[in-house]
Amino acid sequence: MSDQASTIPAPRTEASPSDNAALLELSSVEVAYGGIVALKGIDLEVRQGEIVALLGANGAGKTTTLRTVSGLLKPRSGEVRYAGEALTGIPAHKIVQLGIGHSPEGRRIFSRMTVLENLQMGAYRFKSVSQKDLDQVFELFPRLQERRTQLGGNLSGGEQQMLAIGRAMMGQPALLLLDEPSMGLAPLIVAQIFEIIERINALGTTILLVEQNAAQALKLAHRGYVLETGEVVMSAPAGELLNDPRIREAYLGETAE
């Protein structure tokens, strides 16, 4: 995918994408909703080709981080760098043009538009909707092809999530931000969606994944960050996090003895 020879030292991991150049970097980013500080200066890095999982309890600042990257929120201080360049001052709708796709929390599909129209909206940044991309989304999500003429609001929760991801994919993102794709879905559907996320990554899209479902997210991801009340408390390769007793206790529901 990339022709970059990375000069940044690789983290301790055997996974190859983590040797690539950083696609997204957050350096001491602070975000506040009014007087309430949601992110207290977080540092984060996503390398090209990686799946990075962002874990944490409710209110830790995971969604805020994604919204900041996609320009929906403006950092109070700090910098979001994409491909090495600061995104400061670029409005959200232009950030999409840079190939940052955001599948928001709660899916936010256009419920009174058909599945096809939803996908076409995803390709808004291009002059015309590419049939190739559409075919690719339908290949990833065959269910969407079956339901292409149905209204988005009439889909099941799992199908809506597929639609939300598919819509983001239509923008040919280099970096895909996924906000809780497993929210409110049955375990079987969650497994299915995670499998598709892996395939999307294999096709060359870098993914920043926000999840409550820590176990599954860490199995999928190359690296993980753990957020707590707006701060990064831990960052390590996914395998290490998965075996860390503190993580197992806090997020995987196991009691440490």
Add this chain to the structure above:
Amino acid sequence: MSTTSISELSAQVRRLRKQDAWWKNPMLGRLAIILALVLVLSILTNQVQGSSSDYTLLFKSSWFSSRGAQYVIGGVLIWIIAEAWRIQGLRRIAGQTISVAGRRTALIVPRSFTRQYSRLAGFFRWLIPNRWFRRVLVLAVVAVAIFLPYLGLFTLPYFQSVLAGQVGVYVLAALGLNVVVGWAGLLDLGYIAFFAIGAYTTAILSGKLPVGADGNPEAHPPIHLNLFFAFPIAVVLTMTAGLILGAPTLRLRGDYLAIVTLGFHEIVLQLAKNNPHNLTNGPLGATGISTFRFNLFGVHYDWNPTDSKPYWFLAIGLILIVVFAFRRLEHSKVGRTWTAIREDEVAAAASGVPTVKYKLMAFMIGASTSGFAGVLATAKITAITPDNFPLQLSIFVLAYVIFGGMGSLTGVIVGASLMTFLPFFLQGPPSWFNSGKPVVDPKDIPMWVGAVLLTMMIFRPQGLIPSKRRAQELAQAEHGVGDADAMTEPAEGVAP
């Protein structure tokens, strides 16, 4: 899917960042709008009409002259004041820096200025929540309002008449509309229809309508009542009218409801014009309507239409009663339920709120307040025709509510007072100041009023004194969270 290389992406980011030029600052955009507005005003108010020998005369005399300079300086001053005010408003709503977008603000407003300004604002913020301070303040304001007809320019009968017949009446009406629009979030464009119903009720109860079939105004009006009795009757009638309009239509939402209320206004107006059963006397309306009498406990007092002061006192009394009642309502379960309906009707219904019932309640309370105001207005002007209740008036009252700050009682009172007073002030009394001339050309008054509204909506869309919740909704919408527009449908289809 995409195979863009990092270096290509970096180049794209750099290109987009370059587009973020300083001149795209929304502040400067607002300055441009203000200047455009000022230039249009300076042309439209210019006495010079143009000349056949010099086609550019109009532009020269309105733009490239000392007059043009005055307008431009005035516009820039308004812009500076309004920007400072806007920043302060956003600070108060959203807290610290984000809504002001730090970097961009720093370009234009010096830090020291904003710091000093917020220190001043901080003092008031400490003072205003103080319960005793608030009580004293309210008492002082009421006292000033009562003595207003003895102060300054209000000693002139012209302004006393404006106070009683316009300010008092429309503050009352706007308070009622605030319940419908500001609290329950129902867009009502036919609000003055209820006002008209109240007015006609007054005319009928006072014995001026219906006039006999022979055209003799004194033929056989069946009822002659002291107009104080018109209040309860008008309230009941307008409530019923609100019920009749609301019951079938409140299932509609947003724009649809607005159109239906618009139609209702037109129906009421046409009914009054068509004179059903000689009830309304058609386009001629009623004249010589008697007014309030007080004859109780040995005290006897007649309101005299030539003296506006007693009407003003009565209006203040009525406003106080209504404000007291509405304040209780706002902080009761009912007020909370209205807010919930406005925020998310589906969620409210899911919590067990009978939404139609509560919307109907808001509608009826609003309608009855409008009828209340109609009685007061009719008693003051003593003559009504259907032309007293144009559709325009419904829209004006809505504008007063939005100007003052939807959902905020204080805001609505201040907003309605200023906006009703402004056109009459501009028209000016015959021989007061400005050497007896009106402040501006009377023909230009709607334009000036429009300019004030426009400036207000550009800089402070939340209104003069916004309700906290409304202001938050707006601030959040600016950040892309939620929806400021109460008139839209609730979010649907999140997950079945």
